[in-house]
Amino acid sequence: MAYFSIPHLSASAYRFEYHSHFxxxxxxxxxxxxxxxxxxxxxxxxVAADQPLSLVGLYGLDAGQLTPGWQxxxxxxxxxxxxxxxxxxxxxxxxxxxPRDRQAYQRxxxxxxxxxxxxxxxxxxxxxxxxxxxxxxxxxLYAGVRARLEQLQLAWRERGAPKDAGDEIEAMLPMLEHxxxxxxxxxxxxxxxxxxxxxxxALKQLxxxxxxxxxxxxxxxxxxxxxxxxxVTNAQLALGxxxxxxxxxCVETYNGTRDTRYKLLLHSSHVYSSDEKFLADLDKLKAxxxxxxxxxxxxxxxxxxxxxxxxxxxxxxxxxxxxxELTARFGADTSxxxxxLKLALKFSNHIHCGxxxxxxxxxxxxxxxxxxxxxxxxxxxxxRAFWRYxxxxxxxxxxxxxxxxxxxxxxxxxxxxxxxxVSGLFDELFRNDSLTxxxxxxxRYDGNSARTRQLVAYTGKRNMMAIxxxxxxxxxxPALPGEKGENYxxxxxxxxxxxxxxxxxxxxxxxxxxxxxxxxxFDTNLGSNAITGASGLxxxxxxxxxxxxxxxxxxxxxxxxxxxxxxxxxxxxxxSLDRSDVQALLELSRTCNHGADFMDxxxxxxxxxxxxAMAPIYDARAANEWSDCFGVLLEAMIGLSASRxxxxxxxxxxxxxxxxxxxxxxxxxGQGVEHTDSRAEYLRCALLMAYSLMPLAxxxxxxxxxxxxxxxxxxxxxxxxxxxxxTLIDTVSGAYWSVxxxxxxxxxxAPPTLQVAVNGYKAPDSVVTVFASATASSA
Numbered sequence: 001m002a003y004f005s006i007p008h009l010s011a012s013a014y015r016f017e018y019h020s021h022f023x024x025x026x027x028x029x030x031x032x033x034x035x036x037x038x039x040x041x042x043x044x045x046x047v048a049a050d051q052p053l054s055l056v057g058l059y060g061l062d063a064g065q066l067t068p069g070w071q072x073x074x075x076x077x078x079x080x081x082x083x084x085x086x087x088x089x090x091x092x093x094x095x096x097x098x099p100r101d102r103q104a105y106q107r108x109x110x111x112x113x114x115x116x117x118x119x120x121x122x123x124x125x126x127x128x129x130x131x132x133x134x135x136x137x138x139x140x141l142y143a144g145v146r147a148r149l150e151q152l153q154l155a156w157r158e159r160g161a162p163k164d165a166g167d168e169i170e171a172m173l174p175m176l177e178h179x180x181x182x183x184x185x186x187x188x189x190x191x192x193x194x195x196x197x198x199x200x201x202a203l204k205q206l207x208x209x210x211x212x213x214x215x216x217x218x219x220x221x222x223x224x225x226x227x228x229x230x231x232v233t234n235a236q237l238a239l240g241x242x243x244x245x246x247x248x249x250c251v252e253t254y255n256g257t258r259d260t261r262y263k264l265l266l267h268s269s270h271v272y273s274s275d276e277k278f279l280a281d282l283d284k285l286k287a288x289x290x291x292x293x294x295x296x297x298x299x300x301x302x303x304x305x306x307x308x309x310x311x312x313x314x315x316x317x318x319x320x321x322x323x324x325e326l327t328a329r330f331g332a333d334t335s336x337x338x339x340x341l342k343l344a345l346k347f348s349n350h351i352h353c354g355x356x357x358x359x360x361x362x363x364x365x366x367x368x369x370x371x372x373x374x375x376x377x378x379x380x381x382x383x384r385a386f387w388r389y390x391x392x393x394x395x396x397x398x399x400x401x402x403x404x405x406x407x408x409x410x411x412x413x414x415x416x417x418x419x420x421x422v423s424g425l426f427d428e429l430f431r432n433d434s435l436t437x438x439x440x441x442x443x444r445y446d447g448n449s450a451r452t453r454q455l456v457a458y459t460g461k462r463n464m465m466a467i468x469x470x471x472x473x474x475x476x477x478p479a480l481p482g483e484k485g486e487n488y489x490x491x492x493x494x495x496x497x498x499x500x501x502x503x504x505x506x507x508x509x510x511x512x513x514x515x516x517x518x519x520x521x522f523d524t525n526l527g528s529n530a531i532t533g534a535s536g537l538x539x540x541x542x543x544x545x546x547x548x549x550x551x552x553x554x555x556x557x558x559x560x561x562x563x564x565x566x567x568x569x570x571x572x573x574x575x576s577l578d579r580s581d582v583q584a585l586l587e588l589s590r591t592c593n594h595g596a597d598f599m600d601x602x603x604x605x606x607x608x609x610x611x612x613a614m615a616p617i618y619d620a621r622a623a624n625e626w627s628d629c630f631g632v633l634l635e636a637m638i639g640l641s642a643s644r645x646x647x648x649x650x651x652x653x654x655x656x657x658x659x660x661x662x663x664x665x666x667x668x669x670g671q672g673v674e675h676t677d678s679r680a681e682y683l684r685c686a687l688l689m690a691y692s693l694m695p696l697a698x699x700x701x702x703x704x705x706x707x708x709x710x711x712x713x714x715x716x717x718x719x720x721x722x723x724x725x726x727t728l729i730d731t732v733s734g735a736y737w738s739v740x741x742x743x744x745x746x747x748x749x750a751p752p753t754l755q756v757a758v759n760g761y762k763a764p765d766s767v768v769t770v771f772a773s774a775t776a777s778s779a
Contacts, residue, residue: 013231
């Protein structure tokens, strides 16, 4: 039967983080704490056990101390810094002043428009008539709103920061939180790089305001505490080379105190620039890596806007040319230790490929679009119309919200919180309605729009094939003797080379790349790409909302979405296997007398089957760790069936699950920016794996074979299958870390368990329901 149920799919912790950006990890708001004080012994400030691990918690401190009113203080502080961003680094002003570059997306222009929308509402709400109808490029608007908010905040402080202030800010707090989420985290309407732009500026402002309390190092330690609080003890975290020295020192202190294995990757944002700029940036990274004081940098991380093709051939040429210098500090430790000390077993190359923002000259901020096609500067009449449109959109969103009083468990009604709030404002402005000025209908970046999905798919596929073509290129002049005729994949990645390659996102052509380049791995972030629209998975806002079970692990998931996602990142089934393996399993199914005999003989063949399918990591773990897991999954699918077709189908599906090991290296891509955490990613991956195995044997528990008087067998149930799937994810992740970095950190103290109940029907156009009994705070 195609109906299935997993009553207790749970996860307490996933120890690894293979893809995240240091400055995007902390959630915007939240009150979760570590529960244990961290004292860096002079290398930075002490972080209290009750310190809220969020941006609001950090920005809400008073001279480095947590005092009553921190939630309000942090919320207002973040809003004020967004306004100051538009006074000092207004991206829309940059678009207006650079007509020759106007066709290129200006970093931060969507978040800049978000801030402008917030300023319009605030000016109207606070009755600041002097600010009415001001342009998005006019700093007087943001300065005027900021001054009034600071005045209200000062009066609140002078009254002793009462909890029930009864002032305008208290009434507006839900709206301020709503807007902060649009500034400092990604969404359908905020490209993730814009959120990092806003976070970076806010931190610089905080550093100036609170330099005596050392906010940068406090942020670093809070970020590491947040990871450990989530159960992550092994991580590769990307940051810029200018940040490396301070972050490395803090990471070294934290690792030494907490027995964690947090590592750093140096990122380059010039992979889409000219070769000259890119090579200059790579030389900077190489010089940074050579710094003997750095102890935790394990490789490079290639960033990019993903709306152009990356210079991968230039990168591989650079790696080949500089192999000796780049890998000098990598390899196995010696006894006694050699100098310089080894950083890791292998030099990691993490290449972002295929996540896509989908931004372009016709897919950007509405105001930037107008500047491109109506010419800048825009007239005052434009901004008068835009102001009216924003305020009307807020009224319309609230009216629409008021009309929908009844939701469902999977598509709940918007929460009606105390104070002023709005839900669906940006949908109202940029999807449900439109604004036409001088014959031009304004367009706006939307992660679910057809245009964005087209751009994401186009650039993602082109970049994957560009990497493939670069790997296949044979250097005209071999860098080393004996490499004549070898391509860059053979020279840099294949076999026991001192470098390792991992592709981030890789939503397109993953199966092809994995088969063609077996020593190339992927990292998978199912939730963040779906939540921010970068996967192109949902074709409308309604589809996005309906599939809340995937985004928040609390709701419904269309089975078509599950199948599409599974086919992209972990294609399974008999057609994914090598022909010789299929033939071997088919022969076993034909010649075995009963199911138990078949399972025994498959078990005997596993060292050969898995050794080939998982060659880069198979020997990193004892053979029984792989075979025990395989056996439980196979038995759960076969049960007491006497059908040879069932035996064969079960064996091929489980083998394909193991062959997809490259896809079980999980990451969040910036937990706070992209609304996810490691436990949520862990469960999403296990859910996709479980769906590929369904249906299981019709009966579970202790069963007696019907054809003999032999003792009963205990057939694993769905919950036991879920445990084994997570064991497989853990084992793969640990094995990969062991062969690329070194011994992983042991399991940390387990955080509260995230548990969901799953029910579904495996068929096209059907549904899977996911409801959590304990939800992750950032999921």
